[in-house]
Amino acid sequence: MTAKNLFQKVWESHSVGTLSNGQTQLFVGRHLIHEVTSPQAFGMLREKGLPVRYPERTFATVDHIVPTNESSEPYSDSLADAMIKELRKNCEETGVTFFDVNTGKQGIVHVVGPEQGLTQPGMTIACGDSHTSTHGAFGAIAFGVGTSQVRDLLATQTMALNPLKVRRIEVNGVLAAGVYAKDVILHIIRKLGVNGGTGYAYEYAGEVFDAFSMEERMTACNMSIEGGARVGYVNPDDKTFEYLQGRPYSPKEDDWSSAVARWKSFSSDPGCSYDDLVEIDASEISPTVTWGINPAQAIAVDEVIPSVESVPDAEKESVREALDYMKLEGGKPILGTPIDVAFIGSCTNGRLSDLEEVASAIKGYKVKSGVKAIVVPGSQIVSKMAQEKGLDKIFTEAGFEWRNAGCSMCLAMNPDKLIGDQLCASSSNRNFKGRQGSPTGRTMLMSPTMVAAAAISGKISDSRKVFQN
Amino acid sequence: MALAKIKEVIGTGVYVPGDDIDTDRIIPARFMKCITFDGLGDYLFYDVRFDDQGEPREHSLNDPAFQKASILISGSNFGCGSSREHAPQSIYRAGFRAVVAGNFAEIFFGNSINLGIPCVSLGERERSSLVGLIESDPNLNLTVDVADLKIRAGDSIFPIELRSGARDSLLNGTWDPLEELLASSSGIEEVSNQISYV
Numbered sequence: 155m156t157a158k159n160l161f162q163k164v165w166e167s168h169s170v171g172t173l174s175n176g177q178t179q180l181f182v183g184r185h186l187i188h189e190v191t192s193p194q195a196f197g198m199l200r201e202k203g204l205p206v207r208y209p210e211r212t213f214a215t216v217d218h219i220v221p222t223n224e225s226s227e228p229y230s231d232s233l234a235d236a237m238i239k240e241l242r243k244n245c246e247e248t249g250v251t252f253f254d255v256n257t258g259k260q261g262i263v264h265v266v267g268p269e270q271g272l273t274q275p276g277m278t279i280a281c282g283d284s285h286t287s288t289h290g291a292f293g294a295i296a297f298g299v300g301t302s303q304v305r306d307l308l309a310t311q312t313m314a315l316n317p318l319k320v321r322r323i324e325v326n327g328v329l330a331a332g333v334y335a336k337d338v339i340l341h342i343i344r345k346l347g348v349n350g351g352t353g354y355a356y357e358y359a360g361e362v363f364d365a366f367s368m369e370e371r372m373t374a375c376n377m378s379i380e381g382g383a384r385v386g387y388v389n390p391d392d393k394t395f396e397y398l399q400g401r402p403y404s405p406k407e408d409d410w411s412s413a414v415a416r417w418k419s420f421s422s423d424p425g426c427s428y429d430d431l432v433e434i435d436a437s438e439i440s441p442t443v444t445w446g447i448n449p450a451q452a453i454a455v456d457e458v459i460p461s462v463e464s465v466p467d468a469e470k471e472s473v474r475e476a477l478d479y480m481k482l483e484g485g486k487p488i489l490g491t492p493i494d495v496a497f498i499g500s501c502t503n504g505r506l507s508d509l510e511e512v513a514s515a516i517k518g519y520k521v522k523s524g525v526k527a528i529v530v531p532g533s534q535i536v537s538k539m540a541q542e543k544g545l546d547k548i549f550t551e552a553g554f555e556w557r558n559a560g561c562s563m564c565l566a567m568n569p570d571k572l573i574g575d576q577l578c579a580s581s582s583n584r585n586f587k588g589r590q591g592s593p594t595g596r597t598m599l600m601s602p603t604m605v606a607a608a609a610i611s612g613k614i615s616d617s618r619k620v621f622q623n
Numbered sequence: 624m625a626l627a628k629i630k631e632v633i634g635t636g637v638y639v640p641g642d643d644i645d646t647d648r649i650i651p652a653r654f655m656k657c658i659t660f661d662g663l664g665d666y667l668f669y670d671v672r673f674d675d676q677g678e679p680r681e682h683s684l685n686d687p688a689f690q691k692a693s694i695l696i697s698g699s700n701f702g703c704g705s706s707r708e709h710a711p712q713s714i715y716r717a718g719f720r721a722v723v724a725g726n727f728a729e730i731f732f733g734n735s736i737n738l739g740i741p742c743v744s745l746g747e748r749e750r751s752s753l754v755g756l757i758e759s760d761p762n763l764n765l766t767v768d769v770a771d772l773k774i775r776a777g778d779s780i781f782p783i784e785l786r787s788g789a790r791d792s793l794l795n796g797t798w799d800p801l802e803e804l805l806a807s808s809s810g811i812e813e814v815s816n817q818i819s820y821v
């Protein structure tokens with residue numbers, strides 16, 4: 155038998171056939187939906203008189219539009235209110251399970267899936283959301299899709315896709331203290347570019363990924379799409395299985411050992427081939443911060459901001475545009491750039507371990523006056539666990555606002571928004587123009603601990619220097 | 624329902640400069656609070672077309688000379704960012720029937736083809752010649768020839784690229800795959816039973 159990588163095995167086991175245009179009809183075992191990209195798909199189904207083919211394979215949550223500081227409905231934003239009601243109605247009518255706000259299980263779709271044990275190795279997963287790659291942390295092949303594909307999935311549980319090439323990205327060595335999964339993925343994107351991953355699935359591997367917890371793997375896989383790769387994954391191992399054991403939708407005791415055996419069989423075979431291989435030395439990765447308007451415009455926190463003069467001709471225009479928008483001066487250190495807002499949360503860095511890491515650092519420190527700092531747990535379950543550990547108190551004592559679960563300030567579909575040209579140190583995944591709600595708002599991406607360091611010092615700082623305890 | 628066979632798109636063009644134009648720029652997230660795609664065309668590139676007060680800025684999409692354009696021309700890595708179909712939907716609903724760029728982000732490309740919008744790649748030098756032509760004559764009719772893989776603009780002809788699978792589905796009128804997906808019902812059942820998880 156020829157050696158295969160995980161992507162090939164999962165693809166083959168879920169392939170229904172080849173369509174007339176050469177695309178594969180791929181079966182998607184788990185379909186996750188949310189309020190933004192699903193209502194139009196349900197509408198199209200109704201128009202065509204089609205039923206949901208496998209309602210038991212689709213799970214819904216509400217995340218983008220949920221206000222994080224009001225919990226009673228109707229929401230003050232009538233559009234948001236209409237969206238949650240529409241999703242509720244669609245789920246009721248079709249029999250799709252909905253982790254609604256009153257279930258205690260609501261949260262960002264990419265936090266909820268793993269948390270519920272819905273995300274498992276060897277699965278195909280899709281969601282009308284580009285950060286679906288997060289689920290690849292478990293050795294699943296997880297795709298972000300558009301609304302027409304959400305329709306296709308509801309109607310047939312399949313979609314039309316071209317196979318991807320696979321690039322293995324090995325990060326070997328040991329990360330320095332204060333360097334996190336977020337820095338690793340920002341570094342990878344910086345090296346390979348925002349469209350370096352077009353046409354590829356990324357297989358993350360090497361000593362650093364082996365050592366990562368599941369939540370760290372999720373942080374890295376989450377941002378695959380920022381590097382142009384639609385899919386990112388890590389081969390499953392004992393950590394994966396340990397994480398899944400006992401979760402609501404994980405296989406139960408009787409089926410556990412056969413499930414683990416099956417999951418292991420999806421791992422990339424020794425000696426299998428890849429379309430490309432990239433090796434990265436962990437020691438070259440520092441705490442990383444974006445200075446521009448795409449996630450590859452990132453530097454180590456102790457570097458200077460690129461200037462138009464310092465980059466090759468082909469990049470001059472985009473660097474000029476980014477510096478203008480960010481109101482930054484090329485050639486100057488990024489350290490010391492004053493910030494207005496600090497945001498900790500999102501499907502990249504809104505999990506319990508993220509909050510624990512920050513809470514342990516900020517004890518005894520206070521948010522700089524004039525800085526608005528908010529912490530938004532990725533799900534109601536994360537929020538509850540954090541509160542049980544007293545983390546909410548640590549945050550509020552330090553001057554952070556503690557919010558309800560949701561996407562919050564990651565994007566501007568709820569009341570949490572930047573105002574004017576405020577600059578936000580953010581643990582989210584996108585620094586596009588206007589992403590955080592103000593057409594002139596500015597975003598700098600970094601790890602949650604670096605966000606906290608910025609919140610406390612009021613400026614971009616090296617967390618290793620800010621937190622001395 | 625038979626889909627249109629899209630062999631070519633004929634119309635005038637408009638140029639929106641810039642590389643890495645992301646989906647947040649094409650349709651800012653705050654306009655995605657909707658349960659249908661109707662009306663999204665009004666918000667296409669909203670934040671670059673209008674200022675804080677909602678007053679139009681100087682922008683090619685606000686220029687009366689380009690109001691009838693149905694072919695959008697832009698830089699490389701067009702449509703990067705989110706998987707939201709709101710982006711190609713807003714382009715379509717604003718009247719565009721083809722997009723010409725250096726290259727396209729993958730999900731955006733797929734979403735657009737699914738809507739029957741050819742997304743064709745054109746080299747940088749050719750793109751700037753094409754832009755020069757439409758800027759000197761906004762009424763110049765362009766033909767994006769999907770069958771021949773060329774753009775014809777007056778006397779000029781530019782070679783374009785389009786992945787063969789996508790090209791075939793446009794030409795054959797199978798760009799929306801739903802009918803074909805529905806047809807293999809028993810194959811779907813088989814895989815569903817084989818994969819050992821619900």
Ligand code: SF4
Pocket residue numbers: 217218262263264283285500501502560561564565582583
């Ligand atoms: S947290 Fe941000 S990136 Fe993640 S699903 Fe929500 S809006 Fe998208």
